[in-house]
Amino acid sequence: MSTRETIDFRKQVVEEVLEIYPEKAKKNRRQHIAVKDSECSSCAVKSNTKTVPGIMTARGCAYAGAKGVVWGPVKDVVHISHGPVGCGYYSWGNRRNLADGEIGVDNFVPFLFTSDFQESDIIYGGDKKLEKIISEVVGLFPNAKGVSVLSECPVGLIGDDIESVARRTSLEHNLPVIPVRCEGFRGISQSLGHHIANDAIRDHLIGKGPAREIGPYDIGIIGDYNIGGDAWASKKILEEMGLKVVNIWTGDSTLEMLQNGHLVKLNLIHCFRSMNYIAKYMEETYGTPWIEFNFFGPTKIKESILKIAAQFDERIMEKALKVIEKYTAPMQKVIDTYRPRLEGKSVMLYVGGLRPRHIVGAYEDLGMEVIGTGYEFAHKEDYEKTIPALKEGTLIYDDVTALELEEFVKKLKPDLVGSGIKEKYVFEKMGLPFRQMHSWDYSGPYHGYEGFPIFARDMDMAINSPTWKAIKAPWK
Amino acid sequence: METCTKVTKDWLNTQEYREKNFAREKLVINPAKACQPLGALLCALGIEGSLPFVHGSQGCAAYFRSTLSRHYREPVAAVSDSMTEDSAVFGGQSNLIEGLKNANTLYSPQVISIFTSCMAEVIGDDINAYLGNAKDQEAIPKDLPVALANTPSFKGSHITGYDSMLKGLIDCLAAPRQEDKLNERLYVVPGFDTYTANLREYKRLLKVMDTPYTLLPDQSEVLDAPNLGTYELYPGGTPITEMKDALNAASFLFTQTYSTPTTRKYLASKGVPVEVISMPIGIAGTDKFIESVAKITGKDVPEEITLERGRSIDAMTDAHQYIHGKKFALFGDPDVLIGVVSFLLEMGGEPVHIVCSNSTPLFKKAMESLLGSSPYGQGATLYAGKDLWHLRSLLVTDPVDMLIGDSHGKWAARDADIPLVRIGFPITDRVNLHRYPIVGYSGVINMITMIVNTFLEEKDRTSSDTYFEMMR
Numbered sequence: 001m002s003t004r005e006t007i008d009f010r011k012q013v014v015e016e017v018l019e020i021y022p023e024k025a026k027k028n029r030r031q032h033i034a035v036k037d038s039e040c041s042s043c044a045v046k047s048n049t050k051t052v053p054g055i056m057t058a059r060g061c062a063y064a065g066a067k068g069v070v071w072g073p074v075k076d077v078v079h080i081s082h083g084p085v086g087c088g089y090y091s092w093g094n095r096r097n098l099a100d101g102e103i104g105v106d107n108f109v110p111f112l113f114t115s116d117f118q119e120s121d122i123i124y125g126g127d128k129k130l131e132k133i134i135s136e137v138v139g140l141f142p143n144a145k146g147v148s149v150l151s152e153c154p155v156g157l158i159g160d161d162i163e164s165v166a167r168r169t170s171l172e173h174n175l176p177v178i179p180v181r182c183e184g185f186r187g188i189s190q191s192l193g194h195h196i197a198n199d200a201i202r203d204h205l206i207g208k209g210p211a212r213e214i215g216p217y218d219i220g221i222i223g224d225y226n227i228g229g230d231a232w233a234s235k236k237i238l239e240e241m242g243l244k245v246v247n248i249w250t251g252d253s254t255l256e257m258l259q260n261g262h263l264v265k266l267n268l269i270h271c272f273r274s275m276n277y278i279a280k281y282m283e284e285t286y287g288t289p290w291i292e293f294n295f296f297g298p299t300k301i302k303e304s305i306l307k308i309a310a311q312f313d314e315r316i317m318e319k320a321l322k323v324i325e326k327y328t329a330p331m332q333k334v335i336d337t338y339r340p341r342l343e344g345k346s347v348m349l350y351v352g353g354l355r356p357r358h359i360v361g362a363y364e365d366l367g368m369e370v371i372g373t374g375y376e377f378a379h380k381e382d383y384e385k386t387i388p389a390l391k392e393g394t395l396i397y398d399d400v401t402a403l404e405l406e407e408f409v410k411k412l413k414p415d416l417v418g419s420g421i422k423e424k425y426v427f428e429k430m431g432l433p434f435r436q437m438h439s440w441d442y443s444g445p446y447h448g449y450e451g452f453p454i455f456a457r458d459m460d461m462a463i464n465s466p467t468w469k470a471i472k473a474p475w476k
Numbered sequence: 477m478e479t480c481t482k483v484t485k486d487w488l489n490t491q492e493y494r495e496k497n498f499a500r501e502k503l504v505i506n507p508a509k510a511c512q513p514l515g516a517l518l519c520a521l522g523i524e525g526s527l528p529f530v531h532g533s534q535g536c537a538a539y540f541r542s543t544l545s546r547h548y549r550e551p552v553a554a555v556s557d558s559m560t561e562d563s564a565v566f567g568g569q570s571n572l573i574e575g576l577k578n579a580n581t582l583y584s585p586q587v588i589s590i591f592t593s594c595m596a597e598v599i600g601d602d603i604n605a606y607l608g609n610a611k612d613q614e615a616i617p618k619d620l621p622v623a624l625a626n627t628p629s630f631k632g633s634h635i636t637g638y639d640s641m642l643k644g645l646i647d648c649l650a651a652p653r654q655e656d657k658l659n660e661r662l663y664v665v666p667g668f669d670t671y672t673a674n675l676r677e678y679k680r681l682l683k684v685m686d687t688p689y690t691l692l693p694d695q696s697e698v699l700d701a702p703n704l705g706t707y708e709l710y711p712g713g714t715p716i717t718e719m720k721d722a723l724n725a726a727s728f729l730f731t732q733t734y735s736t737p738t739t740r741k742y743l744a745s746k747g748v749p750v751e752v753i754s755m756p757i758g759i760a761g762t763d764k765f766i767e768s769v770a771k772i773t774g775k776d777v778p779e780e781i782t783l784e785r786g787r788s789i790d791a792m793t794d795a796h797q798y799i800h801g802k803k804f805a806l807f808g809d810p811d812v813l814i815g816v817v818s819f820l821l822e823m824g825g826e827p828v829h830i831v832c833s834n835s836t837p838l839f840k841k842a843m844e845s846l847l848g849s850s851p852y853g854q855g856a857t858l859y860a861g862k863d864l865w866h867l868r869s870l871l872v873t874d875p876v877d878m879l880i881g882d883s884h885g886k887w888a889a890r891d892a893d894i895p896l897v898r899i900g901f902p903i904t905d906r907v908n909l910h911r912y913p914i915v916g917y918s919g920v921i922n923m924i925t926m927i928v929n930t931f932l933e934e935k936d937r938t939s940s941d942t943y944f945e946m947m948r
Binding site: 053062152190424 | 481484488493496497500501502503504505506507509511512513514529532533535536538539540541542543545546549550551552553554555556557559560561563564571572574576577578579580582583593594599628629630631701703704705706707708865884891904
């Protein structure tokens, strides 16, 4: 098919799939789907709007964004899931944000702390209970550097005042207690939860840490949650370049790293969507500059290394070039191994904050093509950053519904689908290779030079697994 | 308190810390319980053509689906009506009506199973009235069955929600009982059971016993669906026709006690004969199941079952030496705990610490009576309403040989340097365990295999050359 024919075909697919909807839902959904064409007249998709009720969205809630994404990985803080037991239970131990530390001493990542609301708490309020809980935390975990209170739906509905409990207990215990108003009904996706979590860091932590001299090469990584060790893989490259990573937000991070986020020469922002707010705030308030970077796949890694090095002096640039040189041959070896097995294979993605665009280059390094992509909770500027990275004819879908994605996949017939746990087994039942691209399917890291060989191996393993060939019974 | 890392780490393992930990009044750390709507969703998945529908925040639906998918490694379908801040002010009626219309158009269910999450419960949404309005406004056809369950997350746990949804589904789908139109079916309710193989095992045993039956609900084809190269949204479940005829059942047999009280009460109020037994785990538990079925149907127990039982007994005597006298800690749901403890006692194993986060007074009584009935249960304590951080203190101060529970136990087991045998829900770090029954006589063999081989594997891995032997 020519590019024009591909574009026309995919536009027709969109129209066909939209026919599944009642009128009102169809009108809404049409605005969220587009095919990239040469003039790009139609590639603007609407985003960050309310999900249509009843359609099976993959989206989560503000609590998921604030606790699951931003706060949960901060390792030396006790995060209280404040409300009924469920939200904390479902977000317990399933995000793979690895942390280095003594569990129960200065690392609380593998825990679920909950106030386990009962009916009486709904009726009489949970503030007194919260106060007691915080004192119990302090008694049982003396090395915790702080406490965060992440409110679940009922807390906001019954009018509890967690801010004042936080103020009182913080003074009483001489410990930061941070209220995070991330009730699940706020906003329309995880996204507002990220924002609320950022605001809590801004209001309660930034600039409140022990003073520190800023070294000439001190940098921070913002918006890397260390899934499967991703942040450590990125850090390795940056330190080989002669830079000093003093903060990571929030993968494997500490309270002090949050307090001192502005005390660096440069902040590198990985997941723009979930942490742009605080990066912008640090720039406006403290003059801390920030740039985006992308450490997926050797092409993008090289571009990013050069872009980062250009912010520093000759010494760093020299080292940066050496790093690129050092890894060129090993990365080429990875490509030589896997590209012949993956060349020309197509991928459809549907993920969260940054991966629907950031991973495109890594697939291209392997000779693969992204033919469809979309975000669960992106905003306009995310799509603006995404469109240029895509080839003409790429299908773009925002907050795609389960049925839309199934239909798109059936019609576009990719060789691989990359999305989340809720989607994984649907496509595997169709006999389609799939990788979870939130959790790296329990593999990783995928970042940096350390991650690319693993990424390449995993994609090859998914697509070329002999298991797919066994699906059809010989007598059928 | 000295706060240096090493000192604190050691302190966590002391009796002093255990006492401080048990003095906790409000803080809950690592509880082994989820919330009601998760159970409701599991239940709703077990009815043919049923579309689970969360009335509340969409984040809840995402969490339930992910949690179940991680355990079963299967697709889990559920919609929500995505209530947001404005619903908090105006109520969730417009979301529910629009959601029903869209869900029905897109997913053509035979029944929609609505259950609530916190938001709808706290603001007091009247889902029954909303449903009536939805039908009046023709958002969905008047004759489309819609089952309702109120499942507030601040009461009970996932097993409570399972019960409420089950009652809602029967209430919605079943025609009134007519004494002259009774069917001859035995309706078997498995309860909150996350082993698809358990469900298949019940069906197999009932078939062997020549018993006309309905398993209600039945997620075995839904959450252990074959890979045939196509995705089916509704791959199985209890047939709607059998749901319709449920109140005309010859009898209902419940194989879990604590996840089903509301439904049993409801059925009894409709004049349906109801029998309840402990989850048939272990020999005595399975015997009771077989005898109950035989009693209800009036049929003799087939020889095949006697032989099958004999093979399990053979496996028990073959392996008794590896379990007898071993000390165990367990945690999980009440019904599973009763079953597994009963099995251990049959093997001469000694339960020591039993933690149940979603305990009830009735369960406590039953467990204490079970423990009291066996010489091997004398050293056991039930910790009702406690959590896995309590359990950790117990394990490090009063050691046992093995922990039995779901994947969440892996940290406590690691800290205590003992193996964890995974029985329960969720199991997210091992494959296929839900495909092996723990109920029935074959469940006995499977549990012996898991427990004994884990002990032997440990022994081999830790033996010096001198004691590394061919036979174990």
